[in-house]
Amino acid sequence: MTPGPTNVPPRIMRAMIKPMIHHRGPEFQELYKSILDNAKYLFQTKYDVVVISSSGTGGIECAVSNIIQGVKKIIVPVGGIFGQRLSKTISVMGGKPIEIPVDWKRAVTIDMIEDAIKKEKDAKAVAVIYNETSTGAKIKCMREIGELCNERDLLFIVDAISILGGDHLPVDDWYIDICIAGSQKCLMTPPGLSLLSISDNAWSFIEKAENSFYFNLKSCRKYKEKCQTPFTPAIPLYYALDEALKIIIEERLENVISRHKVCAKASYSAIGKMGLTPFPEKEFRSNTVLAINNPPKVNDTTLRELLRKKYNIVIAGGQGKLKGSIFRIGMMGKIGPPEVLQTISSLNMALSELGLDLKFDDSLSVAREILQKRLYYQYFLI
Amino acid sequence: MTPGPTNVPPRIMRAMIKPMIHHRGPEFQELYKSILDNAKYLFQTKYDVVVISSSGTGGIECAVSNIIQGVKKIIVPVGGIFGQRLSKTISVMGGKPIEIPVDWKRAVTIDMIEDAIKKEKDAKAVAVIYNETSTGAKIKCMREIGELCNERDLLFIVDAISILGGDHLPVDDWYIDICIAGSQKCLMTPPGLSLLSISDNAWSFIEKAENSFYFNLKSCRKYKEKCQTPFTPAIPLYYALDEALKIIIEERLENVISRHKVCAKASYSAIGKMGLTPFPEKEFRSNTVLAINNPPKVNDTTLRELLRKKYNIVIAGGQGKLKGSIFRIGMMGKIGPPEVLQTISSLNMALSELGLDLKFDDSLSVAREILQKRLYYQYFLI
Numbered sequence: 209m210t211p212g213p214t215n216v217p218p219r220i221m222r223a224m225i226k227p228m229i230h231h232r233g234p235e236f237q238e239l240y241k242s243i244l245d246n247a248k249y250l251f252q253t254k255y256d257v258v259v260i261s262s263s264g265t266g267g268i269e270c271a272v273s274n275i276i277q278g279v280k281k282i283i284v285p286v287g288g289i290f291g292q293r294l295s296k297t298i299s300v301m302g303g304k305p306i307e308i309p310v311d312w313k314r315a316v317t318i319d320m321i322e323d324a325i326k327k328e329k330d331a332k333a334v335a336v337i338y339n340e341t342s343t344g345a346k347i348k349c350m351r352e353i354g355e356l357c358n359e360r361d362l363l364f365i366v367d368a369i370s371i372l373g374g375d376h377l378p379v380d381d382w383y384i385d386i387c388i389a390g391s392q393k394c395l396m397t398p399p400g401l402s403l404l405s406i407s408d409n410a411w412s413f414i415e416k417a418e419n420s421f422y423f424n425l426k427s428c429r430k431y432k433e434k435c436q437t438p439f440t441p442a443i444p445l446y447y448a449l450d451e452a453l454k455i456i457i458e459e460r461l462e463n464v465i466s467r468h469k470v471c472a473k474a475s476y477s478a479i480g481k482m483g484l485t486p487f488p489e490k491e492f493r494s495n496t497v498l499a500i501n502n503p504p505k506v507n508d509t510t511l512r513e514l515l516r517k518k519y520n521i522v523i524a525g526g527q528g529k530l531k532g533s534i535f536r537i538g539m540m541g542k543i544g545p546p547e548v549l550q551t552i553s554s555l556n557m558a559l560s561e562l563g564l565d566l567k568f569d570d571s572l573s574v575a576r577e578i579l580q581k582r583l584y585y586q587y588f589l590i
Numbered sequence: 591m592t593p594g595p596t597n598v599p600p601r602i603m604r605a606m607i608k609p610m611i612h613h614r615g616p617e618f619q620e621l622y623k624s625i626l627d628n629a630k631y632l633f634q635t636k637y638d639v640v641v642i643s644s645s646g647t648g649g650i651e652c653a654v655s656n657i658i659q660g661v662k663k664i665i666v667p668v669g670g671i672f673g674q675r676l677s678k679t680i681s682v683m684g685g686k687p688i689e690i691p692v693d694w695k696r697a698v699t700i701d702m703i704e705d706a707i708k709k710e711k712d713a714k715a716v717a718v719i720y721n722e723t724s725t726g727a728k729i730k731c732m733r734e735i736g737e738l739c740n741e742r743d744l745l746f747i748v749d750a751i752s753i754l755g756g757d758h759l760p761v762d763d764w765y766i767d768i769c770i771a772g773s774q775k776c777l778m779t780p781p782g783l784s785l786l787s788i789s790d791n792a793w794s795f796i797e798k799a800e801n802s803f804y805f806n807l808k809s810c811r812k813y814k815e816k817c818q819t820p821f822t823p824a825i826p827l828y829y830a831l832d833e834a835l836k837i838i839i840e841e842r843l844e845n846v847i848s849r850h851k852v853c854a855k856a857s858y859s860a861i862g863k864m865g866l867t868p869f870p871e872k873e874f875r876s877n878t879v880l881a882i883n884n885p886p887k888v889n890d891t892t893l894r895e896l897l898r899k900k901y902n903i904v905i906a907g908g909q910g911k912l913k914g915s916i917f918r919i920g921m922m923g924k925i926g927p928p929e930v931l932q933t934i935s936s937l938n939m940a941l942s943e944l945g946l947d948l949k950f951d952d953s954l955s956v957a958r959e960i961l962q963k964r965l966y967y968q969y970f971l972i
Binding site for chain 2: 214224266418441448
């Protein structure tokens with residue numbers, strides 16, 4: 209139950225061990241075509257999607273390095289570790305990040321973006337972390353930012369690594385030019401692949417840029433015409449991603465998203481019942497990554513070790529300045545009543561063992577009630 | 591039987607589908623420690639080894655981008671597609687490649703390297719493709735180049751993607767500063783990982799450089815201290831690589847290399863018996879990638895399609911200017927009598943079907959004789 213990698217369903221595991229194929233042969237072409245067609249449904253886009261063999265961080269570097277020569281200045285809200293990383297990546301690639309400092313308990317607002325655009329008249333792009341994995345806070349005004357970028361002719365780049373497939377994200381409707389996702393979060397695939405959607409508008413900037421040989425979107429597009437990747441792809445992970453996208457289509461995207469939302473709601477309610485508080489302010493709370501303040505007198509390492517060793521549940525601690533003050537639960541991919549109820553009950557039992565005065569039944573029954581009443585539930589994951 | 595990806599033995603396939611783990615937990619630390627310890631044996635080095643989640647091309651970009659700020663000018667022999675790519679990568683990363691043009695039927699000689707060093711007094715590195723996958727030619731004077739680089743204080747960078755684990759390559763003995771390998775060749779692991787060994791000498795250049803956020807060797811070293819990777823690793827491929835390295839240790843590296851050599855010798859002899867000729871001149875012929883001239887009147891696409899559809903054997907065609915004039919057989923990783931004899935007999939039958947006057951028994955028996963007489967053979971791959 210970490211904020212990635214997430215659990216991989218057996219169907220996807222089995223897909224990985226199909227025979228090795230040559231990446232220039234017809235079998236891979238068929239596989240990659242299937243992935244790209246289905247990824248368009250996932251991204252809700254009519255534009256190009258490409259898949260590269262790297263982690264999500266590589267996907268971010270790919271997006272930035274391919275536009276930076278044409279864009280130079282990028283407005284980037286920073287409200288957590290991944291905002292910091294994005295800003296750093298822009299610098300390393302030779303660009304100039306215009307940081308908007310954001311309270312880590314909140315996410316950027318449309319006013320803050322508008323102010324930054326007014327001040328930095330030569331900025332040509334806005335890049336945001338839709339869902340800040342390190343704080344569990346998500347941006348609420350994505351559509352507004354997209355509309356503003358569209359009006360002002362700014363590229364809109366979105367790190368959606370820990371949210372695509374787990375929450376609402378219509379890429380074209382929101383005028384997103386480059387949207388980056390990772391395989392190992394809501395897509396319940398092992399880590400190692402990054403997916404990028406690229407609008408026609410984004411391509412006009414990419415044409416000018418050549419900052420990397422490996423992360424070269426022009427090469428990706430050229431090879432995509434024959435359903436290939438420019439370099440040898442991580443084939444088992446492509447098999448896995450293909451199966452994952454097929455599962456999402458079977459369940460239907462709206463049901464997948466609704467399942468994530470209900471599971472998050474059930475978990476937040478149960479956690480509240482235990483007397484714990486989420487780290488982000490209420491309106492910014494993520495449906496895919498739950499960041500919870502450590503209860504007083506409980507050491508989060510002790511809690512996580514107890515959960516791991518006795519209850520077989522792995523959650524994550526805080527990162528950067530939040531180290532030691534929060535713990536994080538991933539609510540992504542293969543989640544439903546078994547995962548939610550098991551996590552809630554284990555957390556309850558572990559905290560009781562560590563001396564908190566918790567009533568076991570209360571938190572579990574509030575979660576159960578929400579799941580029972582609100583979950584359209586059908587498992588395609590076996 | 592392509593020059594990568596190569597066949598993945600069942601033991602390695604099974605290793606891939608172990609449960610997903612968190613990359614910051616103790617299970618991954620143990621896994622990565624095991625890989626790094628065993629990789630030192632494979633590279634025959636006492637220095638650092640790191641594994642990154644990208645194809646071999648990403649590994650090359652990683653090596654180049656981390657030293658380029660301190661090195662600038664790099665001498666690079668170009669005798670095939672991968673030499674061209676290496677040179678291009680150096681340019682893209684902001685360096686200046688000093689190309690030594692090499693006949694594609696041959697590999698660079700020590701005299702050519704010496705001349706280039708004399709002419710380019712401010713070059714600070716030599717980067718070579720030990721085994722040129724596009725031509726099937728390998729460098730014969732690796733030790734001499736290493737000694738020369740060591741004498742003249744030049745960094746020695748080696749692309750060993752299609753050869754490490756399949757031929758002699760003692761990294762420290764040959765004064766190699768950065769050696770890059772790929773998972774999907776002689777290491778019989780699926781594609782998606784790149785391995786790099788880095789000498790202390792190389793580190794002194796890397797300290798100065800920061801050209802990429804994803805391919806950052808300083809971050810790799812920092813995280814390596816706690817047996818982690820800086821970014822989420824492609825976990826199933828790490829499981830697979832770990833199993834592959836264990837298999838290599840069980841068989842012993844010298845036996846693995848000898849098995850590759852005997853299989854190559856058997857194949858070259860059988861191919862000669864069929865009246866076919868290898869593309870490279872005799873002294874430069876690779877033991878891991880066999881490039882064969884298309885026989886007159888045989889279309890290589892037709893030949894490859896026939897092999898694939900009727901005999902279930904996949905080989906590769908030529909690349910770049912060799913497209914249509916050669917075909918290539920990978921002799922890497924999971925190879926032994928079954929693979930060699932099956933490939934030889936299928937090639938013989940397919941070419942007969944395409945009108946060549948071939949005696950079936952002759953080529954098969956010459957291969958069989960060599961395998962029988964010279965192969966220390968014990969399969970650890972089940």
